[in-house]
Structures are given as structure tokens and as C-alpha cells.
Amino acid sequence: MLQPPPARVGMSESEIDTPALLIDLDAFEANLDLMAGLMAQHGTKLRAHAKTHKSPVIAHRQIARGAVGQCVQKVAEAEILAWGGVQDILISNEVVGADKIARLVALTKICRIAVCVDDAGQVDALGATAAAAGAELRVLVEIDVGAGRCGVSPGPAAVELAQRIEAHQHLRFGGLQAYHGGAQHLRSFAERQAAIGGAIDATRRTIEQLRQVGLSCEIVGGAGTGSFDIEATSGVFTEIQAGSYVFMDADYARNFDQSGAPVSRFQHALFVLGTVMSAAQPGVAVLDVGHKAASVDSGYPTVWQRPGVTYVGASDEHGSLKIAEGVASPAIGDKLRLVPGHCDPTVDRYDWYVGVRGGRVECLWPVAARGGMF
């Protein structure tokens, strides 16, 4: 059952029912503009990652500012974007299973779509389904540039897979996927630069080996919010796949920039709004935001602009706030904004975004691609 939205357009922020997922529209638009400007400056294309926002509305805001399209992580997200009018989608991931591949190939009829592989058998499975549907599918080779997750090794293994793609009449080799997820949250810029430097070298080497067998890369994609400046100025990557920059979660804000200061150029634009539901014990207040309303996989949410009030514990439907000595405790009924520790899985818990500006609700957008389905 779809949940009713927790707000109506026009009401004040204090009237929003909680827990609710807020977008601060001024901060959100500033983030969109800043990234568009950086991409123009670096001469690189943005293919923003929709696994963060799961919303065709937000995808179109990014594309209107110059993004070439969207990345997604699974077929279910690609479907929602394609059905919402997004025309150029890359599944930056492997897709396994006959049903999922059939759904993927069906999307070639309504948008430009590409997918990644790291296995010869999967190339053949994609090729057979594309042939049966009379479709042409673009396929990228994913290389493991340090994350130790998906992807073949850079170099000959990637070349071999690319040639296998090209050998299928209904597949077309589309380039390389080279995302280093493990580097995004290395705290110092120097650590991230070292890790991404290795990824760039491995990717450059693989591109050169592909060229030697006559294969060129239309897309060389990768990078996230933690590292994108490095890939964007490498001369190797053609598409930047940052996603979290639109919302900027608490964990990305724990990274340090080149000057050694906490990263601050993107603003926190995503908040979970909670209500204090209990304040019966001294020094403690309890908020209606627990595991089912905010993810804790990258740490607890932080309390926005309430010095001395700290989120210290979560259970299913409760968040415990510790109130520092000498600080006034929030009262029952008070509404507090939290900055999620990790925006992507927090967004995934909600059916609705509530867009606020100047203290009022300006819009409601569905979190259209929410949910566990692949």
C-alpha cells in the first residue's frame, strides 16, 4: 500500500507529519548548479547516479543542467527512469537472470540503455536475449580498479570480454566502467588521490590495449562524490557518476578536502524531520526516527543546528537524543531536522520527498524507484 504523503503543498514546515524526508530546495538547487559548473570547468560530462535519489523528477533537473543521462544500479531503477522520460541510462552494474535481462532488453525500445558485464557467460546471455528481441544493446566492461567487488581485472581480461561483446551481432561494446567505491570515503584528499591515481592508471592502460585491437570506448565511466575532481581532470574518464552530491550526507561531510578542511562546497539538502515523542527522563529525548526512518550503516544521523543535542541510539521506531548539560531539552512535540548518515538507503525507506523552501512546502515528489526489487 502506497503511503499517503506526510504534507500538503503550501503548509508550513512545522505542520509536516513525521518522520518525513525533506529536500531543502535552495540547498538542493545550489548543489545541482555547483556540480554543473564544475563539470563545465573540467570539460567532463555528468551521468549522475540515480541510486541516490530514485526520482525521474530529480533526474530531469540534473539533465536540464547538462547531465548526459543517468546511472542506475538495477533494472527496476532503469524502468522507473525510462517510464518517467529519461532517455539515456547506464546500468553501472551486472544484471543476472533471464527475467531481468528480458526486462533490460525491453527498455531498448524506449530509451538508450547500456549495461555492464564482468563475465563471458553473461555476455552470451545478453547477446541471446537481445537477438531474440531484435534489439541492439550497448555493453560496457566493468574493471576492478581497487574496490575488490565486481569487475574483471584491468588489461587483457577486459580486452577479451570486449571482443566477445563485439562478436555478438546484437551487442555493441560501449566502453569501460571503472568505479572505485572504496576510495570515496577515504578521509584525506591525499588518500583518495592515491587510490584514484591507481584506478586512472589501470583504466588508461586498458583503454590503450583496447585501442590496439581496434576497440574504442564511447564511455569511460566512474567516480563518486568523494573523488570526482580527480577522475574529471584525468583526461581518461569521459563520464562522472557522482550521485550523493545532490543531497550531501553526514558521512561524505566527514571527508577532508585538498586544504585539509572538512568538505563543505556541497550543502546538506536532505533531512529527516522527526518529532520528539518522549522526554520523560532527564538528559534524554526520544525522537520518532529509528531504523525504519534513517539508515545507520554509515553512522547515526546528526542533529541539524541544535548544539548539544546528539543522536546516540536507534531502535526500530525510536531515536535517542542525548542532551548535553546546560542545554535546554527539546520539548515533546518539537520537530528536529536530522542529516542522514547515508542518504541512499535513507531515501529508500520513504515513498515521498517533501520539498521545502523558506519554511513552506513547495512540492511533493514520489521516491518512485524505492524498494528492494532489482
Add this chain to the structure above:
Amino acid sequence: MLQPPPARVGMSESEIDTPALLIDLDAFEANLDLMAGLMAQHGTKLRAHAKTHKSPVIAHRQIARGAVGQCVQKVAEAEILAWGGVQDILISNEVVGADKIARLVALTKICRIAVCVDDAGQVDALGATAAAAGAELRVLVEIDVGAGRCGVSPGPAAVELAQRIEAHQHLRFGGLQAYHGGAQHLRSFAERQAAIGGAIDATRRTIEQLRQVGLSCEIVGGAGTGSFDIEATSGVFTEIQAGSYVFMDADYARNFDQSGAPVSRFQHALFVLGTVMSAAQPGVAVLDVGHKAASVDSGYPTVWQRPGVTYVGASDEHGSLKIAEGVASPAIGDKLRLVPGHCDPTVDRYDWYVGVRGGRVECLWPVAARGGMF
């Protein structure tokens, strides 16, 4: 948008699309029967907690075996159960805010419902709304018996609140809520017994003080899957609120019973089914089950009946499996069952349960009360 179910009734388990939330129906029914038998033996009533399963279908299975009704943690869950025909519901939690209280009071017209308070102002807010609706609402006083979260202190503070409830013409004092959440996952039985012993003493003392002012407790509720035998045999608690026993997650299975052995009388009945989507690097396989398909707040999921295969890392849509030396790696396309670390927030990520028995899909049930809304 509601997700389509990942299976059809009658198909084999190997055909289920992934990630999917499976109920092993034999194990599930054995858990239901075992708990019903234990309650009969202890002479205590079960008011099973629906924050675990969020399903009227499962609620009715519990009630058919003797449960007096259901607990929920929020109004949105109470609504879904009431709309699904559950007749006796306790919100074992505080409800704050005019809209939520209005929705709560509206439910008095279609079911027996009760709610908890730990604040005088909230008693008055409930009383005013019940009066305006011409409704009678049962209200329990929540006491803090050790969890340090919600609840007034046992003793005089609770008596004062109970008297305030009784003073409202449209409210009726319904008893005490005395849940010790912090005790549920203390690993040894002795630790749990000590913690719950304190909760029982505090509750008994409060009941006696209430009796001295002429107030009796229709409900004395509390207990969870980790501790319920202790409350059930205390002579103090009248209703047991265990929830997780229906599914038995990996974290509860890390508790030890009275004999010092891992708790094993309830069976794992809830699984996340995943597909291996990458096996490009030696010693590693990648499953399509990450943060968006299984919660990690109580540890990673465990891999079911695959010795030497361990879930060691999660990202948004990926779970990394480590393959021990000498163990055959699962192949791309292989489907594996995982036991969730924590069942409640894992269930909350899905729209559908897939009930399986003997390797076939027997039923599809909606996770009807899913989602962040309170």
C-alpha cells in the same frame, strides 16, 4: 509505486526473482505453534508485536492460535491492522501530534485500541481529542524499567499519570507498559534474568501503589523474544509482546539459553533470497543483496547452509561474500538464502512476502504496513 511481486504462486523457489523476502512456511508455523504452547503452559496471554511482520495475514495466524491481539509501534501500523480486521490493538508507544492523535481516536470506532503515555500534557491532548470525537480511549502508562528510553519512573510518577488519565471522562486507565528493550539481546540467560528481575520488581511495586489508590491494571504488558519466559512466569505480567519469534533473526540466535547453549527452539523462518551477480575475483562472490535489501544494524546477514561462505561487506545494492579456501565458489546465477541480522527493519524494505514450502511458492502476502510513516 507498489513493486510487482517477485514470484508467482506455484513456481519453484529457484525461479523466484531476487532480492526477495521468503517465509519458510513450515518453520514459521512451527514457531507460531511453539509460542502458543509456551503461553498456554505459562498461563499468560500473547499480544504479539506486529512491528516485526507488519501484516494482517500474519496477525490473524497468531490470533487463531490464541493471541489476544496485536501490539504495534505507531498509528500507521495500527491502521493497517485495523483495516485488515484485527480487533484488539495496543500501540505500545507514545503518539504525539494532533493529526496522529486524531487518526488514533478514529480507530476506536472500528476496533479496541489502546495507547501509551509518559507525559501529563499528552494525557490531556488524548483526552481532548477523544472528547471531541465522543470516543473512549484506553491509555496505559509506560514505565521505564531499565531501557532508558521512553516511560516515566516506576512508582509515584506512574500513579500520578494514571490518576490524570482516570480524571478524563473520555479516557480509561488501561494498565502498565513495562518493556525492557535493552535486556533482549544480553547474551547470557543470567544477564537477562537479572535485568528482567529488576523490571518485574519495579512493575510489581507500581501495580501495588496503583492498587492503593483504587486503580487496577487490565493490561501489564512487556517482554520480547529474548526474555519472555521470565516475564511470563513472573505472576506480574499479563501480556507478552514478543514479535521476532515468528521469524527468528541472526541476532536473536546469538543469545544463549538457560543451559548455556545458543537459543535454538525457534527456527529461522525468514530469509532474503539473493542471486550471485559477479564472481570475477578469486575468493569473492557478489550477491544482489546490499543495504537496500537487508538491514545491517544488528550485524550482517548470515549465509544459510553454505559452510565456508560468509557475508563480509555491504554497499547499496551489493553484498560481498568471502569464500573460504578449498570451498567451491558459488557460480553466477546461483541463488542463496540469507538469514537477516535483524528481521524488523529488513522486512520493512519489501512490499511482498513470498511464502515457500517444499521448494515451491505457496503464497504471496503484502508487507502491508511497510514504510517510514508513523
